[in-house]
Amino acid sequence: MKPPSFDYVAATTVEEAVSLLAEHEFDAKVIAGGQSLMPLLNMRLARPGILIDVARIPGLDFVREADGGLVIGAMTRQRSVEFSELVQGSNPLLHAATMHVAHPQNRNQGTVGGSLAHADPAAEYPAVATALGARFKAVGPDGERTIDADEFFVTYLTTCLEPSELLTEVHLPSLPERTGWSIQELARRHGDFALAGVIATVTLDGSGQCSAARIVVFGVAEKAVRASEAEQMLVGQRPDEGLFEQVAEKAAAGLDDPQTDVHASADYRRDLARVLTRRALAEAAARAAA
Numbered sequence: 001m002k003p004p005s006f007d008y009v010a011a012t013t014v015e016e017a018v019s020l021l022a023e024h025e026f027d028a029k030v031i032a033g034g035q036s037l038m039p040l041l042n043m044r045l046a047r048p049g050i051l052i053d054v055a056r057i058p059g060l061d062f063v064r065e066a067d068g069g070l071v072i073g074a075m076t077r078q079r080s081v082e083f084s085e086l087v088q089g090s091n092p093l094l095h096a097a098t099m100h101v102a103h104p105q106n107r108n109q110g111t112v113g114g115s116l117a118h119a120d121p122a123a124e125y126p127a128v129a130t131a132l133g134a135r136f137k138a139v140g141p142d143g144e145r146t147i148d149a150d151e152f153f154v155t156y157l158t159t160c161l162e163p164s165e166l167l168t169e170v171h172l173p174s175l176p177e178r179t180g181w182s183i184q185e186l187a188r189r190h191g192d193f194a195l196a197g198v199i200a201t202v203t204l205d206g207s208g209q210c211s212a213a214r215i216v217v218f219g220v221a222e223k224a225v226r227a228s229e230a231e232q233m234l235v236g237q238r239p240d241e242g243l244f245e246q247v248a249e250k251a252a253a254g255l256d257d258p259q260t261d262v263h264a265s266a267d268y269r270r271d272l273a274r275v276l277t278r279r280a281l282a283e284a285a286a287r288a289a290a
Contacts, residue, residue: 003041007050011057014139014166020052022141022164028052030166032075032114035106060113060168063087069132069173070094074113074166082107091172093132093181093199097124100183103191113167116152119159122193122219124183126153130224131199131216132172140165155222176212179203180287182280185219186272188263194219195264196272198251200280202239204288210234213284215251215277220258220269227251227277239285248277 011017021028029048031037032055040046054060060075063084070091072081081087082098101107101115101124115125116136128134134149141164152159161167175181185197196219203212213234218224230251237243252274258266 001042001044003038004044004047006041006048008053009050010053010055014057014060014168017052017054017057017166018139018141018164020050021166024050024052025163028163030054030117032111033077033109034114035102035110036114036118036120054166065090067171067173069171071169071171072112073169074111074117076112078107078110078112078115079104081112090174091132093175093183093201094128094172096181096183097128097199100124100185100194100197106191112170116170117159117161117167119153119157119223120193121156121221121223122195122197124185124194124197124218127197127199127216127218127224128183129153129170129172130218130226131201131214132175134173135171136167137169137171138162138165138167144168153223175201176203178205178288179212180284180289182283182287184276184280184283186276196220196258196269196276198273198276198280200277200284202234202281202284202288204239204285208289209236209238210285211236213281215247215281217251217255217273217277220255220273222259225255227254229254230277234281239281239289241282244278244281244285247281248274251277 027049031051060073062073088095129149136147181201183199185194199216201214205211213231215227230247233247252270258269260266
């Protein structure tokens with residue numbers, strides 16, 4: 001398979017990349033690590049007239065603490081996240097999710113910003129961003145803007161970024177004290193995209209009751225989705241297996257028409273969501289209580 005012909009420009013500054021995007025708009029595609037875009041080009045599912053390479057732009061590859069969480073540059077390689085002691089210590093959920101991303105060879109090239117901007121509904125990073133309430137910084141011709149995760153992800157492979165905007169960084173808040181987390185997913189082979197996955201966080205108060213929870217299901221719909229009604233069933237309750245089963249049933253039942261494809265049926269994905277939610281809640285609650 002070979003991609004269609006296209007022009008190529010290696011931008012050296014954010015301003016240059018934004019200017020090129022504004023000039024070419026829908027005819028342009030940004031390439032960072034290329035782990036998602038190149039297969040689309042080779043299968044001719046994407047046919048841009050010009051590729052704008054942002055890999056040479058300095059200042060977009062970093063991980064640092066700020067504003068009660070981590071700020072990660074869009075060009076930060078997934079492999080850097082994997083080996084970052086700061087990530088392992090400050091955001092173990094992100095680190096665990098990274099270990100589910102494809103294979104080491106892919107993580108060597110794949111970028112944090114590339115995965116988020118690609119917005120694959122079965123990918124781990126968009127699900128983590130949704131679970132943590134991430135904030136994204138994008139730069140366009142009119143300057144910078146900050147976008148909440150709930151607004152950023154729109155539908156399949158689609159974000160709210162304008163054609164002339166470039167994602168430059170993401171802020172991932174830290175989990176509150178006495179909060180446990182879990183990521184559970186099922187794939188046909190290690191490194192494949194998940195047939196279904198669940199991220200759960202559970203926060204316990206001093207008496208051991210749940211004061212807050214988040215449940216995000218991914219790989220089943222047009223984007224990672226929060227099971228908000230199921231989350232509310234946990235608040236004010238003392239976690240136990242019976243409660244987890246009820247909440248998992250609610251989370252699965254609340255999914256609107258899970259997708260059916262050659263890999264799994266809608267019914268199978270719904271049942272996976274139920275099982276994985278129960279497992280994720282049990283692990284998150286155990287971590288919160290430890």
